[in-house]
Amino acid sequence: MQRYEIRLSGSGGQGLIFAGIVLAEAAGIHDGKFVCQTQSYGPESRGGASKAEVVISDEEIDYPKSVKPDLLLAMNQKSCDSYFFDLKPRGILVVDSTFVRQLPTTRATSIPFTLLAREKLGKEIGANIIALGAIAVLSGVVSLKSLEAALTNRVPKGSEDFNRKALKIGIEAARDAMKQKAGIEEYEDSSDQ
Amino acid sequence: MTAKRSPGRQVLLQGNEAVVEGALAAGCLFFAGYPITPATEISEVMSYRLPAVDGTFIQMEDEIASLGAVIGASLAGVKSMTATSGPGFSLMQENLGFACVAEVPCVVVNVMRGGPSTGLPTNVSQGDVMQSRWGTHGDHPIIVLAASTTQDCFSLTLRAFNLSEKYRTPVILLLDEVVAHTREKIYLPHPDEIEVIDRIRPNMPPDWYIPYEDNSRGVPPMSPFGEGYRYHVTGLVHDVRGFPTQRSEEIVGFMNRLFRKINQNFFDIQQIGEEMIEDAELVVMAYGSVSRSARRAVREARERGIKAGLVQLISLWPFPRQAVEPILRQVRAVLVPELNMGQMSREIKRVNQGQTRIETLNRIDGSLIGPNEILTRLLRM
Amino acid sequence: MAEATKLIHKYLRHDKKFPHVWCPGCGNGILLGSLIRGIDRTGIEKDDIVIVSGIGCSGRLSVYVDFNTVHTTHGRALTFATGIKLANPKLNVIVIMGDGDATAIGGNHFIHAARRNLDLTAIVVNNNIYGMTGGQYSPTTPYGAMAATSLYGNIEHAFSIAELAVMAGAGMVSRGTVYHAAMLDDLIEKAILRRGFAVVEVMSHCHVQYGRRNKMGDAVDMLRLQKESAVRAEKAAQMSEQEMRGRFTIGVLADREMPVYTEEYEKVRKAAKEMMDGGRKAEGEEAKAQGKRRKRENEGQARHAEI
Structure with missing residues (x-):
């Protein structure tokens, strides 16, 4: 696999850096690929802009940050607006539709991660893991088995089931979204003929 | 037939965490520091x-105290280090000079952030290259290394300790914010796979011990305190016994040995x-995180048919002149990208x-120079 | 051989050329005598003693004595001593500082060393002036006094070093003078034997830089002033504030049994080992430790305070 770049963006406290670490560990340690995980952050621990990046490759990685992300996750409107233009042409945009109301492209995949966490997990804290599950399905760069292994190894003892459940919610949500998209694209295709 | 199993292990680590692994592998048993972004994880x-x-x-009251305690612990025979960033590194300069003159092995990690002053605490920079060379007052030799990957953070911390012990000198390891915070899969070797160097200790009777005696190595043996070799350690220029001197021949003898070693x-x-x-016409000379951008730019330039090459400077001081000079003579032009206004390019010039x-390519806005910036310049050179 | 000669031969460095750097009549010579008598009484081997000094007239003391000696940077003697003691707790570390050394440039280290109650002996020679650099005012120069940098009279107020040490949490604090030399031997011996941070403030004089400017006479006159101004702690307790004006207390001012840093750190080591090793046996602990660490990573990468 050539270099694949993922950027996770949102606000501080949404757990994006943790999600990035889990993704990097799954792809790097469990799948055996080369990985680089970087981040940028402001002085505040909560509420400021937060950005985590993961580069995955079969070859040794030179430049550690993303040049043009293949996949962009935007967990709020601001990060969606800020980073959409960086996305590679035909790159995948995934947004948390709980907060992102204005989509810059019709090609975006909208999943209400925070809402799903609130409804199905009872708290918003699992939204990052739900998003992680969705990203894994949408990008296909990391095996779901590795992701679950990396996740359960990284979370505090006693919270494995909660996180496993969150991951599963994300995986299913992404599969549904893909099916829906596939349906639309099929429809669009047929209309062209 | 089974494949030979590697005795070490693969782990996902941040640069700062890899520094700790490198230090522990080297036998470091003492750390004194003061919290500062972006070096804090090393302390933690x-x-x-x-x-x-x-x-x-131990968490000391400031960075001056941190390096003081590190020097003290090393005098007591324990491999020691501290880690800091720009403002703290500035505070350490006086004691760094003490470690040079009293020849106390120790490792100082400086994770460079934007400066001067409080500067850009969470942003990347390479602004301390000259400070690491000349920060403490007076003529002195120093060894400075620069890491560019998480694997480097491990291996160069180990190397910093080895050089420090071998030559009885403080060694500065420069990281930058990107290197310090990038998580990568790295290989942590088994202790049997690595070389660890310890300072040479005296084996003569204590009465015969001359603590700063000149010898062919230029590095006198060093005894930890409490083992019968009672001697004097001072920041004053001293004679071979370690006592302060103002005699011209003793001053010259001491200073010459300090440089000679x-x-x-x-x-x-x-x-x-x-x-x-080998066949490069254009060469990029870079270090730290920028050398990773440069590597990508050089590979992309090659894909476009440009004969570009990369020199990554790993030991910054003493400047690797013997290795760099022949390359300078062989190529048509050199590009030096760095996250300052031109500190290493000045030495290369x-x-x-x-x-x-x-040519120079400088960036001081707290962001890493990207591969495209370097590639664009290479295309025009 | 006279007792004093024996001590000189035993504790002073034969290979260091005397005379020393101190002016005739200086209190540092008396302190040096008290130091080696006090050390001799403790019976501790020379190899097990480290003398760490700062910069200034008193800082030169370390070069003359036959122990493991370090002459550090200005104000930082306590930081070096901290590293030495933590790296090898078996060593007895005695720190010699001046008033400027300990309370101006090294004031921060002084209060924090006291706060940690690390097992060190800190001897602070207080002569109310920066002597070596030529008589500039120090944090213990009295209000109104003349100095090379206060030709119109000092407008700053003096620290009481011993009281500062008590407030900062030192285990033992005492004050002596170079006039009361026999008592000083005793205070230094007690301080070395006391576990924890033990401070001895030594009231001394600098007739060359301080006495001369303030019309206080020669070394003998200044020693006489020490005799007249010093009040033993037991007696001072019965005197009114009025009576104590212009005088100072000598003797042991504070002696408290408190946890010593190195013992506390042993607890940290024990806890760390239990968490790391024990955890591997009974998986729970390690997972808890890692969980905590990972939780922190989850919360954000660095503590971002702009320090």
Whole structure:
């Protein structure tokens, strides 16, 4: 696999850096690929802009940050607006539709991660893991088995089931979204003929 | 037939965490530090790792105290280090000079952030290259290394300790914010796979011990306190017994040996990395995180048919002149990208003595120079 | 051989050329005598003693004595001593500082060393002036006094070093003078034997830089002033504030049994080992430790304070 770049963006406290670490560990340690995980952050621990990046490759990685992300996750409107233009042409945009109301492209995949966490997990804290599950399905760069292994190894003892459940919610949500998209694209295709 | 199993292990680590692993592998058992972004993780990890191996972590009242305690611990025979960033590194300069003059082995990690002053605490920079060379007052030799990957953070911390012990000198390891915070899969070797160097100790009777005696190595043996070799350690210029002197011949003898011990071992210290240099017409000379951008730019330039090459400077001081000079003479032009207003390029220009065209690419806005910026320049050169 | 000669031969460095750097009549010579008598009484081996000094007239003391000696940077003697003691707790570390050394440039280290109650002996020679640099005012120069940098009279107020040490949490604090030399031997011996941070403030004089400027006479006159101004602690307790004006207390001012840093750190080591090793046996602990660490990583990468 050539270099694949993922950027996770949102606000501080949404757990994006943790999600990035889990993704990097799954792809790097469990799948055996080369990985680089970087981040940028402001002085505040909560509420400021937060950005985590993961580069995955079969070859040794030179430049550690993303040049043009293949996949962009935007967990709020601001990060969606800020980073959409960086996305590679035909790159995948995934947004948390709980907060992102204005989509810059019709090609975006909208999943209400925070809402799903609130409804199905009872708290918003699992939204990052739900998003992680969705990203894994949408990008296909990391095996779901590795992701679950990396996740359960990284979370505090006693919270494995909660996180496993969150991951599963994300995986299913992404599969549904893909099916829906596939349906639309099929429809669009047929209309062209 | 089974494949030979590697005895080490693969882990996902941040640069700062890899520094700790490198230090522990080198036998470091003492750390004193003061919290500062972006070096704090080194303190944090040390604080729970060291006590578990009967080492000592202490959070001092400031960075001056941190390096003071590190020097003290080293005098007592324990391998010691501290880690900081720009403002703290500035505070350490006086004691750094003490470690040079009293020849106390120790490692100082400086994770460079934007400066001057409080500057850009969470942003990347390479602004301390000249400070690491000349920060403390007076003429002094120093060894400075620069890491560019998480694997480097491990191996160069180990190397910093080895050089420090071998030559009885403080060694500065420069990281930058990107290197310090990038998580990568790295290989942590088994202790049997690595070389660890310890300071040479005296084995003569204590009465015969001359603590700062000149010898062919230029490095006198060093006894830890409390083992019968009672001697004097001072920041004053001293004679071979360690006592202050103002006699011209003793001052000259001492200062010459201080420089000689580094100069005569230059080839042991000098370290650069090369990529696609043999037929290169354009060469990028870079270090730290920027060398990773440069590597990508050079590979992309090659794909476009440009004969570009990369020199990664790993030992910054003493400047790896012998390795760099032949390359300067061989190529058409050199590009030096760095996250400052031109500190290493100044040294490269000095070594070059006007023979080859040298261009600079400087960025001081707290962001890493990207591969495209370097590639664009290469296309125009 | 006279007792004093024996001590000189035993504790002073034969290979260091005397005379020393101190002016005739200086209190540092008396302190040096008290130091080696006090050390001799403790019976501690020379190899097990480290003398760490700062910069200034008192800082030169370390070069003359036959122990493991370090002459550090200005104000930082306590930081070096901290590293030495933590790296090898078996060593007895005695720190010699001046008033400027300990309370101006090294004031921060002084209060924090006291706060940690690390097992060190800190001897602070207080002569109310920066002597070596030529008589500039120090943090213990009295209000109104003349100095090379206060030709119109000092407008700053003096620290009481001993009281500062008590407030900062030192285990033992005492004050002596170079006039009361026998008592000083005793205070230094007690301080070395006391576990924890033990401070001895030594009231001394600098007739060359301080006495001369303030019309206080020669060394003998200044020693006489020490005799007249010093009040033993037991007696001072019965005197009114009025009576104590212009005088100072000598003797042991504070002696408290408190946890010593190195013992506390042993607890940290034990806890760390249990968490790391024990955890591997009974998986729970390690997972808890890692969980905590990972939780922190989850919360954000660095503590971002702009320090």
